[in-house]
Amino acid sequence: MRAALAQCQDGHALPRAFYTDPALFAWDMRHFVLAHWHCVGHTSMAANPGDFFTAEIAGESLVIVRGEDGALRALLNVCRHRGSRVCTQTQGHASNGKFVCPYHAWTYDTQGALSSARAMPDDFDRNKFPLKQAHLQVEEGMVFISLAERPLGLDHVREAFSVSAKVYGWGRAKVIARKTYLIQANWKLVEENYQECYHCGPAHQEYAKRHTYSRSQALRDGPDDAMRQRDALLGLNLQDCDFYFSNARPGQESADSIRSALVTPMVSGSRDGLPVAPLMGDFKGRGYDGGSSFIDVGPTSNFVAYPDYALLYRTIPQAVDTTAFELIWLVDQDAVEGVDYQTDAVTWLWDHTSQEDKHIIELNQRGVNSAFFEPGPYAPMEIYARSYSEWYLAALRDAVQNTPTAN
Ligand code: FES
Numbered sequence: 584m585r586a587a588l589a590q591c592q593d594g595h596a597l598p599r600a601f602y603t604d605p606a607l608f609a610w611d612m613r614h615f616v617l618a619h620w621h622c623v624g625h626t627s628m629a630a631n632p633g634d635f636f637t638a639e640i641a642g643e644s645l646v647i648v649r650g651e652d653g654a655l656r657a658l659l660n661v662c663r664h665r666g667s668r669v670c671t672q673t674q675g676h677a678s679n680g681k682f683v684c685p686y687h688a689w690t691y692d693t694q695g696a697l698s699s700a701r702a703m704p705d706d707f708d709r710n711k712f713p714l715k716q717a718h719l720q721v722e723e724g725m726v727f728i729s730l731a732e733r734p735l736g737l738d739h740v741r742e743a744f745s746v747s748a749k750v751y752g753w754g755r756a757k758v759i760a761r762k763t764y765l766i767q768a769n770w771k772l773v774e775e776n777y778q779e780c781y782h783c784g785p786a787h788q789e790y791a792k793r794h795t796y797s798r799s800q801a802l803r804d805g806p807d808d809a810m811r812q813r814d815a816l817l818g819l820n821l822q823d824c825d826f827y828f829s830n831a832r833p834g835q836e837s838a839d840s841i842r843s844a845l846v847t848p849m850v851s852g853s854r855d856g857l858p859v860a861p862l863m864g865d866f867k868g869r870g871y872d873g874g875s876s877f878i879d880v881g882p883t884s885n886f887v888a889y890p891d892y893a894l895l896y897r898t899i900p901q902a903v904d905t906t907a908f909e910l911i912w913l914v915d916q917d918a919v920e921g922v923d924y925q926t927d928a929v930t931w932l933w934d935h936t937s938q939e940d941k942h943i944i945e946l947n948q949r950g951v952n953s954a955f956f957e958p959g960p961y962a963p964m965e966i967y968a969r970s971y972s973e974w975y976l977a978a979l980r981d982a983v984q985n986t987p988t989a990n
């Protein structure tokens with residue numbers, strides 16, 4: 584680890600080991616990913632008592648379940664007997680309000696309590712063996728999980744969400760589609776790719792026809808006047824909401840929010856740029872604003888907002904050379920499929936863009952695997968990818984300092 588860190592060069596992409604070394608991947612998970620909050624879905628995915636969905640974070644499986652008491656919990660999917668996965672479905676309803684372990688049938692209720700354990704001695708105390716729980720917080724309907732012993736604060740996240748997500752009404756949304764893309768590449772290549780739009784022109788012709796400029800250009804030049812006026816109409820002041828990455832206050836989860844104009848006269852991220860679903864949140868009274876918003880939280884959770892639909896974009900590291908990313912599309916909860924929207928029309932732009940991303944990220948990994956790979960300099964338009972890498976490296980340097988045996 585020390586050797587890999589010593590090879591890092593300011594303003595340059597990371598050296599090969601960071602994308603290829605399984606030992607480094609283990610450090611990533613332990614000292615970076617597990618220290619943060621991750622959005623795993625939307626409350627509508629477990630709307631009623633007994634409803635659940637599963638999520639994976641750094642190799643840990645969690646069951647997000649609404650208990651009989653109405654509360655949402657994140658239960659570790661690890662049986663308290665001999666450790667089997669308890670829940671094997673990705674989404675569903677706990678029949679009779681129970682999760683039965685497939686190995687020896689220890690049975691848990693929707694609040695994680697062990698309600699029965701077959702043929703155990705009389706003095707066995709079931710109360711001592713509930714499923715373990717992760718921290719869970721809901722912001723504007725989005726479900727965040729942390730497996731950290733002492734989770735980071737959510738002040739920046741709440742600020743970013745109150746400034747921008749709130750107007751989109753995500754608390755009153757429903758999921759209409761989920762799609763997972765399996766990428767043969769290290770998770771940091773996936774996130775770095777998401778964090779820069781230097782590649783958007785050459786690699787995403789459809790996306791680039793709709794979005795006027797990339798995030799970094801928006802930061803450097805500021806939004807145009809028309810966009811500023813639209814922001815003011817919406818009550819947004821996103822300049823106040825750029826805490827990103829290393830700017831996060833100590834002990835706080837990072838979050839940022841930024842706006843981007845759509846190419847006139849487009850109003851949504853759709854095939855023809857026309858409306859694709861009913862307006863959401865405050866836009867119902869105001870109409871389309873000609874823009875879209877991007878929010879990022881922590882290392883793996885990204886959100887894209889148009890006035891008529893929202894997108895949750897999750898990065899899920901699986902192994903040093905394998906990453907999944909999942910897209911979850913949301914529309915207003917009252918919208919009716921086939922009447923108010925067609926799912927294919929809502930998902931088209933980001934599904935298309937994500938297939939292109941899978942292709943370029945996998946090519947990136949194949950090149951990085953080469954013994955001849957030498958990290959080159961980030962371009963100015965890659966400022967967010969660079970900031971992300973620096974944030975990640977700072978966390979690993981801290982971890983190494985606190986681990987005398989690191990080599
Ligand atoms: S491991 Fe779950 S009941 Fe034995």
Ligand SMILES: [Fe+2]
Nearest residue numbers: 776782787940
């Ligand atoms: Fe992309």
